[in-house]
Amino acid sequence: MDEKRFRTYCITGDGELQEGQIWEAAMFIPNKKINNLTWIIDRNNIQIDGNTEDVMPLENLREKLESFNWYVIEIDGHNIEEIINSCNMAKSVTQRPTVVIAHTIPGKGVKFMEYKFEWHGKPPNKDQARESLKDLRSLAGKIESI
Amino acid sequence: MLNNQLNLNTEIFIPGPEKKSGRDSFGEALLSLGENNPNIVVLGADLMESTRINYFADKFPKRAIQMGIAEQNMIGVAVGLSLEKKIPFAVSHAVFNPSNNWAQIRMGVALSNANVKIVGTHSGFSNGKDGGVAEPFEDISLMRVLPNFTVIEPIDGVQVVKAAKMSASLYGPFYIRISKESTPLITTEDTPFEYGKALVLKEGKDITIVSSGPITYEALLASRELKLKYNIEAEVIASPFIKPLDKETIISSIRKTGKVISLEEHQIEGGLGGALAEVIVEEYPVRMMRLGIKGVFGESGSYEELKDKYGLSGHNIVNKVVTFLKV
Numbered sequence: 426m427d428e429k430r431f432r433t434y435c436i437t438g439d440g441e442l443q444e445g446q447i448w449e450a451a452m453f454i455p456n457k458k459i460n461n462l463t464w465i466i467d468r469n470n471i472q473i474d475g476n477t478e479d480v481m482p483l484e485n486l487r488e489k490l491e492s493f494n495w496y497v498i499e500i501d502g503h504n505i506e507e508i509i510n511s512c513n514m515a516k517s518v519t520q521r522p523t524v525v526i527a528h529t530i531p532g533k534g535v536k537f538m539e540y541k542f543e544w545h546g547k548p549p550n551k552d553q554a555r556e557s558l559k560d561l562r563s564l565a566g567k568i569e570s571i
Numbered sequence: 572m573l574n575n576q577l578n579l580n581t582e583i584f585i586p587g588p589e590k591k592s593g594r595d596s597f598g599e600a601l602l603s604l605g606e607n608n609p610n611i612v613v614l615g616a617d618l619m620e621s622t623r624i625n626y627f628a629d630k631f632p633k634r635a636i637q638m639g640i641a642e643q644n645m646i647g648v649a650v651g652l653s654l655e656k657k658i659p660f661a662v663s664h665a666v667f668n669p670s671n672n673w674a675q676i677r678m679g680v681a682l683s684n685a686n687v688k689i690v691g692t693h694s695g696f697s698n699g700k701d702g703g704v705a706e707p708f709e710d711i712s713l714m715r716v717l718p719n720f721t722v723i724e725p726i727d728g729v730q731v732v733k734a735a736k737m738s739a740s741l742y743g744p745f746y747i748r749i750s751k752e753s754t755p756l757i758t759t760e761d762t763p764f765e766y767g768k769a770l771v772l773k774e775g776k777d778i779t780i781v782s783s784g785p786i787t788y789e790a791l792l793a794s795r796e797l798k799l800k801y802n803i804e805a806e807v808i809a810s811p812f813i814k815p816l817d818k819e820t821i822i823s824s825i826r827k828t829g830k831v832i833s834l835e836e837h838q839i840e841g842g843l844g845g846a847l848a849e850v851i852v853e854e855y856p857v858r859m860m861r862l863g864i865k866g867v868f869g870e871s872g873s874y875e876e877l878k879d880k881y882g883l884s885g886h887n888i889v890n891k892v893v894t895f896l897k898v
Contacts, residue, residue, distance in 0.1 A: 426612065426633060427655070446675065449644035457636075 432516065433462045440472030443481045448493075454522050455494035463515040464495075464524040467502060469531040471542035486526060495524045502527030535560045573791075574771055578761035583788075584795060593750035593785065594692050596728030598623025600735035601660060605631050611739060612652055614638055614645050616663040622692045624662050642668050646675035646687070653686040658739055664698065665691025665707040665748055673713055680744045681717040688738045688745045689714075694724070694784065695836025696869065696877040697752035706869035712841025714746040715814050721766075722814040724748040724783040724835075724843075727757045730811055733764040741766070752874045754785035757809070769817035771824065775804035778892060779824045782834040783810050783843045789878065790834050792885030797892055805892065816846050822855050832860045832892065836883065839863040860895050862888065 441447060454462060466486075474480050483489075487497050496518045500507040508527065515523035531545070532538025535557040538549075549557055563569065573579045582588060605611045605627050612634045619625045619637065628635035638645040642663060649659040661668065668691050669676050680687045691710050698705045714722050721743065725731045731749055738745035757772065758764075772787070773794050782790045787809045794805040806824050810817060825831050831851065833844035844861030851859060862883060869877060878884045882891070 426652070426657070446643040446647065449639075449641035450647060453638065453641065453644055453648070 431461070433459075434512075435462060435464045437464070437466055438472075439466055439468045439470065439477055439483060439486075440480070442466070442483055442486070443472075443477075451490065451493050451495070460519055460522050462522045463512060464522065466524060466526050467529055468526050469502075469529045471531045471540075471545050473542070473545050475542050490524050490526075494521060496521040497524055497526065499526045499528065502529035503533060534565060536565060573773055577763065577770055577772070578759050579772065580756050580759055583755055583757055583791065588755040590753040590755050591728035592753045593694075593697075593725065593728055593731045594621075594623045596731040597690065597692070597735055597747075597749050598626040600732040602626040602630060604736060604739050605634065608658070608739065609634075610656060610658050612636070612657045612659050614649055614652075614659060614661045616640055616642050616645050616668065618663050618692075622662045622664070622690070624660070642672040643675045646672045646679055646689075649687045650675075650679040650683070650685045658686060658688065660688045660690055660739075662690040662692065664693045664705070665710045666693065666698070666705055669710055669713050669746065670707070676714075676744075677717055681719050684719045684743060686742050686744070688747070690735075690747045690749060692749045693751040694748045695750065695786070696872075696874050696881075697750040697785075697836075699869065699872045699874055699877045702871040703868040708836070708838045708864045708869065709841075710746075710748060711813055711835075711837050711843065712845065715841065715846060717744075720744045720746055720814060721812070722746045722748075723811050724813060725811050726783065726785060726787040726809045727754060729756055729758045729760065729762070730764060734811065737764070737766065748784065750785050752785065755788045757788060757791065764811075767812050767815040767817055769808050769810040769812065769820040771806060771820065772809050773805070773807040775806035775828065777804045777828060778830045778832065778896065779806045779808060779821070779828045780832045780834055780888075780892075781808045781810050781821055781843065781847055783813055784836050786834055786836045786878070786883055789883060789885045789888060793888035793892065796885060796889045800889070801893060803892065803896065810843065813843050813846055816850060818850050818854065821847065821850065825851065825855055825857055830858050830895070832862060832888075832895070834883065834888065835863040836878075837863055839865055858895075860891065862891065 498511045500511045511525045538544045613624050613627050614636045616638045617640045649661040652659040723734045725734045780790045790807045794807050797803040833847045835843040839861040
């Protein structure tokens, strides 16, 4: 509106894509040519009640977003280089807003948490926390940690 | 006699009083606000002509956003604009806005105390021709419960203009409820309109009638008939501010009369009647009767027909007051 040249980043989860408001916005942004916006979706496939595809499937997410006129990039959300590259690429796409689907593993780096939707919304107890930190600091036992 | 301190429209009781639709007044007010303040922006949801924000949008197309039928996203975008120091007016029919987007209003506007102005038009019976589905009787309850919000239901077109201007000049969330119907102009340019203040339109000693919105005109008609036919002197208080409610003016009237009636084009639960009951019970308990919509939905009909059928016309109010005072 003021024709300011900043770039806006919007980060959402994936479960919340089941909300109607998301699709109102997904329709609005390309329609109003808000092309200086980058939307990053943390696609970890879990939500509180289970796996997204069991609770209320989001796939084919890429096709859905493309049909809403978004430029879609899919990356490994744990790879910092890919994250940076995708954000840079988004800046060069001037005809459409860009959405980055960042595929991630929930609980990554903590063996007993990985892929488990049960950990979506609860904290570990003291012992579990100690074990989690040990896992994270040793890259799941691959290196020695202090 | 009307309170001569308030510069009210003295020709209000002459048959065929001057009328104006709240939405027309609002459209004009917004246009004039836009001319004076470049930060005013407007959002509509496929009802821009119907709510008269097209007056603004036609003149300032870059500051008007057509959201489509997407009231939730309308609030999201309005909050974003307010963070950029804009003064967004998110406008649609009160039956959709607020209600389709109440969670977004609660979280985005109220919780963050964002400078967003929400305007719901076609209030109460004023959309009667579209039937029960289109008649909002719940919006004040929905908005009154939210922290940080100011809730206003102007009693006529003149107050609509003042409420719109006030909301633009004061920081914080506002909800303004506006009628589609052409209703009598009770006040004038020179009538006071202060934040959180009620107006004693007509003094009386026997009973207090507190009202918000254009239905206030029926309270005035009733008070005139009560005096002429029954020698009952009803004090009529217009309370466009439902939140904050003007406790001082209302309680001091009730101390004098000892009895109170609320009148609104809205469910009596949680609306003006609810707000008044809460205050009275805590501060000065007296007998009370709430007039308004009593736990039902509306139906198709003209404004006049529906007011009459649901017992909110002047003559209905007279009968209810007489019965109330006999008990």
